[in-house]
Each structure stands twice: as structure tokens, then as C-alpha cells.
Amino acid sequence: MRPEAIIVADAYRRTKAPVAYLDESYQTHNRDIHPTQTFYVFTAVVVRQPDMCELRVGLREIVGGDYWHSTEALQHHDGRSAMRDMLEFLAEGSEPCVIAHRVPVAADDRDGEAARRACYRGIAMELTVGGDGLCEPVELLVLEERNQQNFRNKDRANHRELVAQHSHLRNVRLLQTSPKFEHLLWLPGVVSSAYRRSITHHDITARLFGIIEHRVHLVKPME
Template sequence: MSTQNEGDLKLLQASYRGLRDEASVAFVDEAYRLHSECRSNEQPFYALAAVVLTVSIHDVARTDLRNIVEGDWWHTVEAQQSLQGRRRIQAITEYLASYKDPCVLSVQHTPQTHESPKEMRAASLSALLAAVGGNTQPPAGITLPETDMIVFEKQQHRADTQRDLHTLKGARAAGHIDRHYRAHHVSPAIEPLLWLPDLVSHTYRRYITHGEQLVTLLSEQTITVDATQKKSDPLEAAAYIQGVSRLSLTP
């Protein structure tokens, strides 16, 4: 393990120890298609996938995931390239589908022509934090999981991490999360629970780009938030739907 990963792991574990067993943590990844990547019959999209798990099941879930993949390393895009990998994608999806409570949030955002992935991520992250910070009253019939911490896959450039932290600062100022809400950016090599949003974001992308239905196995666990374009209020006019949805792609 690298010195950087070792340090990140120690900080992450210290934060976990500060949480109650019944507290929940959101593990987050993204998927998108830009305007420049679209063919004539395609639409751009951005989706931020969050898998929410209570602290009390973290150790069991890590063990289960390592058993499914038969190792300590996972990347869904690479697994997609082999028959064995696709079988493991199926197995992990079915494993997550067995979790009975709402535990997957998909925040969808329809990109504007001028928007970069960084801008799309900031808008979607704002909506996600507003939804899971525990300070928002959801629409009737929707149960939003409340979280005390969020964990991202560590990005390549420190500036990208700083942008996320800036978005978190804005969410605190807006009252969507409290001032003690914690955030970590770490490698999936040290936190296997990040394999879950990696899988969800990948299978969601395949749902949009290839019509594959695997991600719909998670419909009972999933709440889709169609993010508003109004950056001043991430929840204003936001639409919620129970289940996996292409809501933001509907003309």
C-alpha cells in the first residue's frame, strides 16, 4: 500500500469510528455522456450514483464483495470485457438488490451545451447533498436515506477534490448538511464499498447507451432525483421518482 493510501485509510477509519453503528454513509461515483460524444440520435446525460449503507453492515459488505470478485481489486469497466467479469457484475448487482431499504440515489442532470463535466458534477452533487443531508422534507411517498458522511473515489487532480469540497461548503452554508458532515476522497483499493457506486454508475450508463436492463434490478432500492437547473436551490422544482429512471432524458 502506498504511503498516500495508508494515510487516507487511517483518516477514513478514524471517521468511521466517530459514527454510530446505525449512521449511514454515501459512497459516490459518476457516469456521463457529453454533447461532443453524442451521435445524431443520442442525448447527453450526467448521473451521480450514491450507494448508502449503514456503518453496522460495512465489514460484512466488504467481505461479501471480496468473495464475489475473488480478490481485493475491482473495476467494473474492465470486468465488462470478459464473460467472467460480466457474471461478477451480475452477481454484485443481485447482491445490492437484496438490500431491502432504499440505498441507491441516482441524481440525473441534463447537460447544457456549454457545461463541462466539472460543472455537471457540482450541480448534481449539490442536489445529492440536499437529498441525503437529513434537513430536507421529501415529497409524499419518497423516503430519502439520511447520511452522516460521504466517500468519493479519489480523483486524479487535487483541484477536482477542492471543487467537491467547495460544493460541500456551499451545502453547509445552505443548511442542506450540518457543519460536522464528513467527506473523504480515497482509492477504491482501500475501500471496497466504492466498488458499489462504480458498478451502479456503469450499469446505469449501459442502460442509457445500450438498453441493458441489469440496473433495473435495483429499482426497489433506488430513488431518482432529476436535478434542477437552478443552482441557487438544488431542490427547487427537482423531480423525484421511485425506481431507476431515464427521467432527465425525456424530451
């Protein structure tokens, strides 16, 4: 087992609570994007540990392998079909989905980091208190790690700040890893992509979110 996979497995052993898998989608300012078209979305899918193996097997069967990237998949028919199947697979299960959505992104938030922080804080707070019966309180948040170390450091700092401000979250941990080592990160990825398409597109892919919409709980970002 690779060291990264060992770290993930060890994190699971340290909690008996469900695990939340997080991913994001966003559209920030540039010369082609009007401020009213900007947004930041953080998505979480909560999975009970006894259900993890079955979900991984089901996802790999749908994808036909060990690699998945939602944005790439949406570029061709087979990928769009697989995304639909993944959303239907998730919709048929018992895993709650949570979305924190900020729109628009502030004009001075050029890289979206302030919006990311607010969305993460909102969704983390909801998950770690159980969200009015939405799920059991979560103690482990698994986030798809970003490519650059400085961004990973920012995510760790955001989490530490949230925990420091709310003493009841002192046992809540953040784990940043890659979907290569935890395929369950595909789940928030497909939900985020489907939600994004419902905002940015008017073609057939814009209707993908309708498959999972009834299972989604929306929360507000938190400053």
C-alpha cells in the same frame, strides 16, 4: 494500516450515522456525441456501519480479490457475470440506492463540471435530510477521489458551498478516497455503470440495471 486507510477508519469513528458512498458516470459533448445524448449521473449507496464488514467480505468473494473496475469488467464475460452477482447481492440487502441524473448536459458545460455540481448538490441534500424516510440522515459522504488535484479541490469547494448555504448541514463531511482503501465504493460504481448501460446500450448489458432498479430512488439535481 496505510495512512489513507487510517483516515477512512477515523472518519467512521466520528459518526454513528449510516455512510453514503458516491460515484458518477457521464457522457459530455464531443464531435461524436450529439447534445441529446449527453448526461451526468451521480449515484449513492447508503450503508449502516454494522453492515460494512459483511458487505466488504461478500464483495471480495464475488470479485475474487481486492481489485474491481466496472468499465473494465464489462469488457469480458467473467466481469459481466461478477457485476450481475454484485447487483444481485446489493438488491438482496437493505441498502438504499439514490441516483441524481441530469440529461442533457448544457451545451456550454464542456467538461461536465456544472452538471457534476448540480447532481452532487441534489444527491447530498437528499441524503443528509433522510430523503422522506429513505434512510437515516447521513453525516458522512464518501466520494471516489478524482485523479487530478484541481478536480479534488473543486469537489471540496462544491461541498463547502452547499454546507455554507444550508446551516443544518454544518456537521456533514465529505471524504474523498480511493476504492483501494474502501471497497464499498464498488457499490455505487456498479450501480452507476448499470444505469449508464441502460441509457447508452441496447445489448444484454443494458438489462443489468433492472436487477437493482426496484431499490433505486431518483432525485433531481440542484442548482
